[in-house]
Each structure stands twice: as structure tokens, then as C-alpha cells.
Amino acid sequence: MYYFIVNPSSSSGKGMKIWKTVEKQLHTEHVPYHVFFTSRHTPGSELAKLISSRHAPCTIVAVGGDGTVNEVINGLTNFDKIRFGYIPSGSGNDLAAGLGLKTSPLAALHAILHPKCIRPITIGCTHTPEKTYRFIVSSGIGYDAAVCHEAINSGMKKLLNRFGLGRLTYLSIALKQLILLHSTPVSMLLDDRRQFEFDDIFFIAGMNLKYEGGGFKFCPDADPCDDYLDLCLIEKMSKLRILRLLPTAFKGDHVNFDGVHIYRCKKAVIRTATPLAVHTDGEKAGFQWLITWELEPEKLSFIIS
Secondary structure (H helix, E strand, C coil): EEEECCCHHHHHHHHHHHHHHHHHHHHHCCCEEEEEEEECCCCCHHCCCCCHHHHHEEEEEEEEHHHHHCCCCCCCCCHHEEEEEEEEEECCCHHHHHCCCCCCCCHHHHHHHHHCCEECCCCCEECCCCCEEECCCCEEEEEHHHHHHHHHCCHHHHHHHCCCCHHHHHHHHHHHHHHHHHCEEEEEEECCEEEEEEEEEEEEECCCCCCCCEEEECCCCCCCCCCCCEEEEECCCCHHHHHHHHHHCCCCCCHCCCCEEEECCCCCEEEEEEEEEEECCEEEEEEEEEEEEEECCCCEEECCC
């Protein structure tokens, strides 16, 4: 049985339009399914928990943006009994880019109904003193998270989404946040044995996939099947130099700048001198001075094509 979790409001209402297209095709192919719609009072996490705990084994399909998928994976149980599909309707679509998924709704649906490639995908966890958050694309602390925090409620994002230019939201807000940017001392422990101390950190991104923030290729070698997280860390850099760096990150060429460090680990413990913004798949995870990144022990069977 197929269970669809649809965010009708994603990308300023694009989610509902895409669902209607998908639903018409389901009827044409006589596919049995159930559909659930997310709302402010019924988040995707609650729906995913209900479906995966009561109806597994089954296929669960998220229709929405990366934030919708984040909600869904945060509610999933019984990973070993779930096949997961995704029909993108968001503005950033870093998940689709990172996994090489079809972005056309009908092409994505065809892959889900007639799968040829299903990959076991790792799921990341961000542990804070108060709560644990899952992520599938990335988690970050500092500058990139501050951009995500602002983008979530951005009127500019809603406006640009109407013209299919939602990705520009992150770039424009990134430029604005750059003016407010301050560095901070950070202590980082990788895999309980590699200790690093930094005096001037702007942000650290823990990447499960290559892209975040609407196409920034912060970790070009990140692979969600290799049982590792890739970390991109930016330190000791002038704002003018960061301004020059940002456009190069769309192709991953930022790794050639001095002050850019790439690490690979299974676990990272990060302590900051002051609380910094934290995100998971672009969703707010508060302001934290201590976080731990690691991977869930179970992988999620993700329909790729």
C-alpha cells in the first residue's frame, strides 16, 4: 500500500497543485493509496509515526519540500519495513539534487510505482541538550543556520516561489546575514579521538548529501551511503573574502580557499563560546552552545529511480 504525506502549502501552494497531478495519475493506473495532508496542527512527523507504526510494511511518499521530508523522517519508526519515496514541490530541492531524483512530478511518481533502484540511505541526528533532531540532507551551526532561520518565515521566499525563483531566497538572505556575521571560538571532537580548537569560526555544516541552502555544494564528496558525515568548516576569513567564496560554493570550488576545511567522521561533538543558530534540513533547531552529530544505526530504503 502507498501512503502519501502531502504538504499542500509547500512552495506557496505548489504542493497541492502537484498532488492533484499525482492523484490523477494514481487513478489512471488504478493504484491503491491513502493520502494525508500536513497542517500547522498535524505535522508530517505525527502522520509518519502513525503510518509507520500501524501500517508497516508499506511505502511512504512525501510530497513537498526538504522541510516536509524532514518532518516525515522525524516521525518514522520501523525503518526496516518502510520504503520511502519523494515527489519534490519545494523551492530549494537540495534532497532531490543530492540523490539525483526526478523533479518532474509524474516522472518521480513513475519511479516510485515502478522502482529500479532503491538505496539504503543514512539518516543523521543532531543531539542538543534539550532534544534530538533527525536530518537527511544536512545540519549546521552558525552562519548557514542563521540564513535558514530567516528563510523559513521570509516574505521574500513566498514572493520568489510564485515565479519559480525560490532558490534566490537563500542567496539574498545569505548576503544580508553576512553583514551581521560574527565569528566565535569553537571546540570540535571527531569520533571521540580527534580534537580541534578554533578561534574564529563562522559556521560548520554537517553534510549527509552534497548540497544545502538551495544548491550550495558545501561537501562535494558527501555520500549518504558511505556511513560517514562530511563537515565543511569556515574560519578566519574576511567578510569580503566570504562574499567572493559564496558563488564558488555552487560548484564546490570553495574548498580551494584558505580557511575552508573538510572533515569526515561518524560523530562530531561541537562546543561554541556563545549559543549559535542551529538547523536540520533548513528547519530551526534553536540556538545552541553544544551539539552532537552522528548517524542513526538503521538506514532508510529510499526509492531513487
